[in-house]
Amino acid sequence: MSQITPVFKREFLGYFRSPVAYVFLIVFLTASVGMAFFVGGFFKANQASLQSLFVFQPWLYLFLIPAAGMRLWSEERRGGTIELLFTLPLTTLDAVLGKFLAAWAFLILGLALTFPLAITVGWLGDPDWGVIAGGYLGSALMAGAYLALCALLSSLTKNQVIAFVLGVVVNLVLVFLGWSVFNGVLTGFLPVNVVDFIANLGFIPHFDAFAKGILDPRDFAYFGSVIALALTLNVVALER
């Protein structure tokens, strides 16, 4: 397990060794804040909350996280470094966890850099900091779930474009399952408890709870299970 650290460090710093990190962070921040202001009506809502930031995140992550996760294994396969990595004295699990945690930490860094928005809200009004913290926590967990799926898909191909497209599609399905508009359509012909069940498989209902400041162990368990399942399959796919 101690072998996770060197893999983590290499991967995390790797983002900053190329323009990828800067491009990604700038796009991430511009898009998050831009959506909150221009689509979410940050000022018009006249509320001291970050609701207008968080409401778009499931949609924003749909494109941004596959972009950050597509390279995780595809690049190693394409460059042949996967052979180098797996002939070093570490287990597949060490490598999978090291890489996943590094990419996750990078995404959390991006998320954390939206802090001026929180400060603005605090300066203009009197927000409920618990709700804001819950939103950030939920957003970080949701990013982990998106990313774990993208890491798995990236291990299946050496083509980053394929990894990206697969990542968007799989995550899109999981966003749709929990999207209220989609669920509204389903209620037209399915019983309510079936629709509830389907909605619970999606990201949004679990994230919404966090964004409202509700910390339900079931929501932790949901994101935790998605991450654990995807990473387990990631190990299996690499050992195949």
Place this chain on the structure above:
Amino acid sequence: MIEVKELVKNYGDKRAVDGVSFTVRPGDILGFLGPNGAGKSTTMKMITGYIRPDAGSATVADIDVAKAPVAVKSRIGYLPESAPAYGEMTVQEFLNFIAEVRGYRSSATRRERVELALTRTHLLPVRRQVIETLSKGYKQRVGFAQALLHEPPCLVLDEPTDGLDPNQKNEVRTLIKTMSTDRAVILSTHILEEVEAICTRIILISRGKVVVDETPDAFRARKPGARLDSIFRDLTSADA
């Protein structure tokens, strides 16, 4: 030191390696010869634990690769074909990463290891250069430095002189010779002069089977006066 018994590997219907057995002792430099696609690289990948054999076993220092892959990997220095490395890192950063994974956790011992590897492979002038900007010869040396860094008792080198100019080839051969005194070395090549120059034993593999296992002198004695290529052609013409 390295013992290979009845190794078998299939790729689909094709049997890439078909019951290969041999032993390499410390001080041996085993030249692994054969046409492209004969199964040289596949055999090496099984010894280094990168792929799993379908049957048979490979042991390094009496440890079975299939049972304790991490223990075996820590005793092998492996140069994969075309020397893959993380191109966005500098030579020094890359070797630092390798040293850390290889278990040199204090920065003092790590620095010492990296310095020694850089000196030995004459990489000092390019230590702060990004690997992807290096020439092929330098990249190959980075691969070497990575393989030698932890003073492994076994070295597995897949086409170590491929793509190098004559001076660089000579330099790499000298390096291998000096490294081999108390180590078991396997190197694959299809350059026959190389075998003559440094190997203490020849294994010729054709269509996944060992056809010849003898000293270079005995190999030459097969057809006195003939060039090695002509003996090689006679023995492997079935492949064409």
